[in-house]
Amino acid sequence: MRGELFLPLNPFCTMDISFSQDTIGAIATPPGEGGIGIVRLSGPRAHSICETLFHPRYGSFPLPSHRLHYGWIKDPRTRATVDEVLVSHMAAPRSYTREDMVEINCHSGYAVLQRILELVLNAGARLAEPGEFTRRAFLNGRIDLSQAEAIAEIIGSRCEKGLELAGRHLEGALREKVHRWQDSLLQLEAETEAALDFSDDLHGESLEAAPQQRALLEELLASVEEAVQEGERGRVLREGLTLALVGKPNAGKSSLLNALVGRDRAIVTPFPGTTRDVIEDSFLLSGVQVRILDTAGIRGGPDAIESLGIERTLASLQQADVVLWLLDQSRPLDEQDDLVHQSIGHKAHRILLNKRDLHSRVTPQEVMDRYHPSSPPLPLSTFHPHDLERLRNSLAREFLQTPLEGFESMIVPNLRQKQCLKEAHQALKGAARLMDRKGFGELIIVELEKARKKLDEILGKGEDEDVLDRIFSQFCIGK
Numbered sequence: 001m002r003g004e005l006f007l008p009l010n011p012f013c014t015m016d017i018s019f020s021q022d023t024i025g026a027i028a029t030p031p032g033e034g035g036i037g038i039v040r041l042s043g044p045r046a047h048s049i050c051e052t053l054f055h056p057r058y059g060s061f062p063l064p065s066h067r068l069h070y071g072w073i074k075d076p077r078t079r080a081t082v083d084e085v086l087v088s089h090m091a092a093p094r095s096y097t098r099e100d101m102v103e104i105n106c107h108s109g110y111a112v113l114q115r116i117l118e119l120v121l122n123a124g125a126r127l128a129e130p131g132e133f134t135r136r137a138f139l140n141g142r143i144d145l146s147q148a149e150a151i152a153e154i155i156g157s158r159c160e161k162g163l164e165l166a167g168r169h170l171e172g173a174l175r176e177k178v179h180r181w182q183d184s185l186l187q188l189e190a191e192t193e194a195a196l197d198f199s200d201d202l203h204g205e206s207l208e209a210a211p212q213q214r215a216l217l218e219e220l221l222a223s224v225e226e227a228v229q230e231g232e233r234g235r236v237l238r239e240g241l242t243l244a245l246v247g248k249p250n251a252g253k254s255s256l257l258n259a260l261v262g263r264d265r266a267i268v269t270p271f272p273g274t275t276r277d278v279i280e281d282s283f284l285l286s287g288v289q290v291r292i293l294d295t296a297g298i299r300g301g302p303d304a305i306e307s308l309g310i311e312r313t314l315a316s317l318q319q320a321d322v323v324l325w326l327l328d329q330s331r332p333l334d335e336q337d338d339l340v341h342q343s344i345g346h347k348a349h350r351i352l353l354n355k356r357d358l359h360s361r362v363t364p365q366e367v368m369d370r371y372h373p374s375s376p377p378l379p380l381s382t383f384h385p386h387d388l389e390r391l392r393n394s395l396a397r398e399f400l401q402t403p404l405e406g407f408e409s410m411i412v413p414n415l416r417q418k419q420c421l422k423e424a425h426q427a428l429k430g431a432a433r434l435m436d437r438k439g440f441g442e443l444i445i446v447e448l449e450k451a452r453k454k455l456d457e458i459l460g461k462g463e464d465e466d467v468l469d470r471i472f473s474q475f476c477i478g479k
């Protein structure tokens, strides 16, 4: 991560400062040939390890921090030149990990990157674990866990909306919200404790919660609930929408897949039973990633290979958020269509009446009468760009309008964060129930503390090693 993403020391961060003793190294760029590859180092020996192999063209060691230095990497044993490079040194604590860091920008090729990494390891660095640079940034208090997760999301992001959400989390939007909730919780706890002390002075006569405390708790409950709802409503913005194309053989499923993704992804022939396996691709819809699954046509009594394909079709059906059921309006409805209808069951689906350019043998009314779908079928032809545009608009309207409502100010917690929020909400509800009765001050405090602990976990405070291992293992080596 470069200077523009550097965040100042965070005065609110309560995590342990635990600078590591060992120095780690890894290739930070993806494998393959390219203009630039980077080997990065972090830890107390980063600078001295660099000194053993880097020969600056200008100046000498110690290298000034936060500058780029031009020179060569040479094998310290043979003095042979390995590559011409630019090296940056970022002295602790103003670095990604808050430790001393060195990044060697060399040419990107498999052998050259491996060679430089080997020299770095020979000089005393240890190969970094996946996500270890970011884990150190977290452990050293530069970022909280929600920001670390945001970094993984930015790297894995394939669509504009998901990227925007992750960017907001990296800036600390969720942390700010959590801190605001915690401030209110602390205030509530302090007031409840003060009321308890006061009731002690009255020789045990307990007091009812003041109306303003109840109102503050209600506000908190509503705000946490809203964030949980956002997590549910905005799930597709984060994870994308999965569509499955199903229908009887030859209905035009593969043609529709090709038309939506804009390339010849699946084989299309006039013969029923062409697609045997599930074919997956993706496209963007209003800035959201849509994963689309083309499946084998469903029909009864097929051969063994085809029935394996149909089994996979049924599995894809289950995975999908929405099923697009293609009917061929140039052929009358038949028992194969009924079989597809049965397979879809109660899954959310839309019916498309394909091949509207041909003579019609099925009317939308017939489809309504036979299958009673929740919305009328959409006639289209996969050959007509205008129809495809209409389909895209209708999908965006139906499945993305709600998730995108108020997008600019949305936080959209991920699954882990949402779980913490739900548990915090549960504890707050417990506190509210107790507040409505008289004399439970101490128990109210227990519930409020429970909620505060759950909110802490969102930022990674108090999370156990297993959770951290799981999160950071999803990163690549070198991040």
Ligand SMILES: Nc1nc2c(ncn2[C@@H]2O[C@H](COP(=O)(O)OP(=O)(O)OP(=O)(O)O)[C@@H](O)[C@H]2O)c(=O)[nH]1
Residues within 6 Å of the ligand: 247, 248, 249, 250, 251, 252, 253, 254, 255, 256, 267, 268, 269, 270, 271, 272, 273, 274, 275, 276, 295, 296, 297, 298, 354, 355, 356, 357, 358, 380, 381, 382, 383
């Ligand atoms: N006239 C017309 N033909 C179409 C249309 N869409 C697809 N087809 C044709 O229908 C035939 C079958 O298309 P596919 O896309 O292979 O159908 P499928 O549903 O994937 O078929 P299976 O893989 O066998 O289940 C091909 O000859 C396509 O060119 C359309 O809108 N109009």
Ligand SMILES: [Mg+2]
Residues within 6 Å of the ligand: 253, 254, 255, 266, 267, 274, 275, 294, 295
């Ligand atoms: Mg097909």
